[in-house]
Amino acid sequence: MTPHKPLLDDIVAILARTPASLSALLEGLPQALVTATEGYNTWSPYDVMGHLINGERVNWLPRARHILAGETRPFDPFDRTAQFTQSQGKQLSELLKTFELLRRDNLAALAGMNLTEADFNRVGQHPELGEVTLGQLLATWAVHDLDHLGQIARTLAKAHTRAVGPWGQYLSILKDRQQESVPNQAGSSKA
Amino acid sequence: MTPHKPLLDDIVAILARTPASLSALLEGLPQALVTATEGYNTWSPYDVMGHLINGERVNWLPRARHILAGETRPFDPFDRTAQFTQSQGKQLSELLKTFELLRRDNLAALAGMNLTEADFNRVGQHPELGEVTLGQLLATWAVHDLDHLGQIARTLAKAHTRAVGPWGQYLSILKDRQQESVPNQAGSSKA
Numbered sequence: 001m002t003p004h005k006p007l008l009d010d011i012v013a014i015l016a017r018t019p020a021s022l023s024a025l026l027e028g029l030p031q032a033l034v035t036a037t038e039g040y041n042t043w044s045p046y047d048v049m050g051h052l053i054n055g056e057r058v059n060w061l062p063r064a065r066h067i068l069a070g071e072t073r074p075f076d077p078f079d080r081t082a083q084f085t086q087s088q089g090k091q092l093s094e095l096l097k098t099f100e101l102l103r104r105d106n107l108a109a110l111a112g113m114n115l116t117e118a119d120f121n122r123v124g125q126h127p128e129l130g131e132v133t134l135g136q137l138l139a140t141w142a143v144h145d146l147d148h149l150g151q152i153a154r155t156l157a158k159a160h161t162r163a164v165g166p167w168g169q170y171l172s173i174l175k176d177r178q179q180e181s182v183p184n185q186a187g188s189s190k191a
Numbered sequence: 192m193t194p195h196k197p198l199l200d201d202i203v204a205i206l207a208r209t210p211a212s213l214s215a216l217l218e219g220l221p222q223a224l225v226t227a228t229e230g231y232n233t234w235s236p237y238d239v240m241g242h243l244i245n246g247e248r249v250n251w252l253p254r255a256r257h258i259l260a261g262e263t264r265p266f267d268p269f270d271r272t273a274q275f276t277q278s279q280g281k282q283l284s285e286l287l288k289t290f291e292l293l294r295r296d297n298l299a300a301l302a303g304m305n306l307t308e309a310d311f312n313r314v315g316q317h318p319e320l321g322e323v324t325l326g327q328l329l330a331t332w333a334v335h336d337l338d339h340l341g342q343i344a345r346t347l348a349k350a351h352t353r354a355v356g357p358w359g360q361y362l363s364i365l366k367d368r369q370q371e372s373v374p375n376q377a378g379s380s381k382a
Contacts, residue, residue, distance in 0.1 A: 139354035
């Protein structure tokens with residue numbers, strides 16, 4: 001019995017689908033779009049893929065295991081810019097494939113945990129946010145995917161801001177997250 | 192020679208990829224997510240798919256043909272809520288498949304137009320925006336896809352707003368397009 005099964009099912013349903021959705025969107029796209037950004041200190045689709053890969057490796061499941069192990073020390077902080085060194089020399093298609101494989105393996109590992117409602121309510125210490133639950137961590141994993149999918153859609157859209165001419169006033173995505181005047185954090189979201 | 196080829200290539204690259212990206216994201220997703228919205232008078236992923244289908248049928252290519260035919264009367268207005276009657280009784284998987292097929296046919300028709308730079312600069316009359324070019328229409332077609340892909344990512348994310356707990360403050364997508372207090376236009380963008 002896993003009373004939180006609907007939430008876990010929703011989370012897994014999203015986590016299982018984003019890699020293929022991203023591959024379908026990005027594989028073979030012209031390089032100028034793959035490396036486009038929304039402006040100063042923002043991330044390209046290429047950068048985002050490296051960030052998602054790093055999250056699969058060092059963030060989500062390691063933190064889940066940390067909680068399940070009953071660790072009382074905070075999670076290790078997550079390096080949100082690791083991809084700028086780790087992706088070097090890699091083609092986008094390699095990043096897409098790597099993300100798909102890591103996600104598949106991580107979802108298999110997650111299924112193997114046979115999580116119960118009691119597990120969902122187990123807590124860990126986030127280095128900045130304080131007490132968080134395993135259920136919150138898993139939901140964040142899925143929403144983080146969607147945040148970056150939305151970021152990629154926005155970035156590809158903004159590459160055509162001038163090309164759409166007067167239609168720009170109808171296309172709300174072109175006005176989302178408009179560049180702030182003061183450079184601040186890169187990318188879409190922390191974790 | 193098509194000097195606008197880079198722009199046309201970018202546009203076609205996006206238009207060719209969004210249907211499969213949407214299918215990968217949505218096919219088989221739990222029904223509660225398929226019908227989730229961002230709040231009053233906003234659209235679910237199911238609603239969006241019907242809207243995209245209607246655009247393939249009556250908006251984008253008909254307007255392109257209207258321009259190429261040298262019509263001086265304005266485009267027919269586009270009914271942005273037609274999907275609420277047209278999608279009735281249809282399963283999401285049928286909508287996804289229909290969108291893929293219509294897009295494939297429309298891109299084949301677009302390729303058959305053998306557009307030149309002169310064609311890109313040809314103008315039509317939008318019923319609200321006034322003079323627009325064929326190039327702007329085609330770029331809008333692609334950005335409109337991305338606007339709705341972003342909308343779907345946002346809607347699926349917001350369905351988990353409570354579930355992410357304290358992480359919500361890091362997940363910027365949860366704060367995008369926050370519901371306005373006065374009900375206004377549905378959905379993501381006009382066209």
